[in-house]
Amino acid sequence: MNMTERISKWTYYLLILPIALVFCGWQGWAWWNWVISPTTPTNLAETVGETIQLNIPSGTSTQQIGKDLRSSGLIHSTLAWKIWASWLTVRNPEGAFKAGTYKLSTRESLPAIADDIWQGQVMRLSFTVPEGWSRWDMAKYFDAQGYFSEEEFIKAISQIPKDRYPWLPDGIEHLEGFLYPDTYELANDRVTPQQVITLMLNRFQGVALPLYQQEKDKTTLSLLEWVTLASIVEKEAVLAEERDRIAGVFSGRLKDGMKLEADPTVEYALGIRQTPDKPLTNKQIQITSPYNTYRYPGLPPTPIASPGLSSLKATLSPEKTDYRYFVARYDGTHLFTKTLEEHKAAVNAIRQQRKALKNKPE
Secondary structure (H helix, E strand, C coil): CCHHHHHHHHHHHHHHHHHHHHHHHHHHHHHHHHHCCCCCCHHHHHHHCCEEEEEECCCCCHHHHHHHHHHCCCCCCHHHHHHHHHHHHHHCCCCCCCCEEEEEECCCCHHHHHHHHHHCCCCEEEEECCCCCCHHHHHHHHHHHCCCCHHHHHHHCCCCCCCCCCCCCCCCCCCCCCCCCCEEEEEHHHCCHHHHHHHHHHHHHHHHHHHHHHHHHHCCCCHHHHHHHHHHHHHHCCCHHHHHHHHHHHHHHHHCCCCCCCHHHHHHHHCCCCECCECCCCCHHHCCCCCCCCCCCCCCCCCCCCCCHHHHHHHHCCCCCCCCEEEECCCCCEEEECCHHHHHHHHHHHHHHHHHHHHCCC
């Protein structure tokens, strides 16, 4: 080997090969940083990033998850996904990617997305059921949210889970009144009527039931009667400061053997909601229904809505009052009276006020 060949050989080992290795390493590092980066460039992430809902069924392979992420535009490379998944497995041999529905963003890096799925950070939804909603209100709401149909919900609440909730009253045909009104959170890949019902019954069991158990020796109302009366109070009371008095009026009427004559029970029976311009008619309050408290004494057979905690408390500890009547004004308040004659005069006065208000020139 001549001198020129020796110089060329050493030049290759001492100069060209290191440069080539550094170049390849730099290129590899650049590639890796790109493939794990968010698919939406960082400088655009605040305004352009897209949120994508991805469902991963149970039993989906790691390779398939990578393909789904790639086709959804959430990662750059399935090869990089395999590499990172292998690293996660080495780091935690007992772990695994979790099935579920995920809300992922193109602003997230591949490692961040992988960690979300590895830890099972499934997408969670919340729903709110306000005080005073009936089962029909709930059914329409869940249908509108796309959780399940009205029919599915109504059918599900007709199944009484006495085996899991033995405190539920005997003989009830549905769970009206015992589905506690509140805000709930759940994983959307498991949204079923049964899951929603379980959440709401658990909340009633944890919040409302202890209240009754603590005070039941101070009331003559059974659990079903308590919730039923509270549901009527809930529908009648607009202002919190009148709630105890309204509960006192109804409790007094029951004690005196008077009919409750509560408009909300007739509305429930008819499936309507009266308005100031379209109040209940004399014909409507004469309908034949066990829920018509104008026609039949005592309480209706079931609650007519889901009462909140304030109405439940008011029904257990109503205001002691001589008032036996009240009529709604048009500002959310009520005018309370003691005798039927006073009540009729109050009704007439409020109707005249309403008529004058409607005829008042603009």
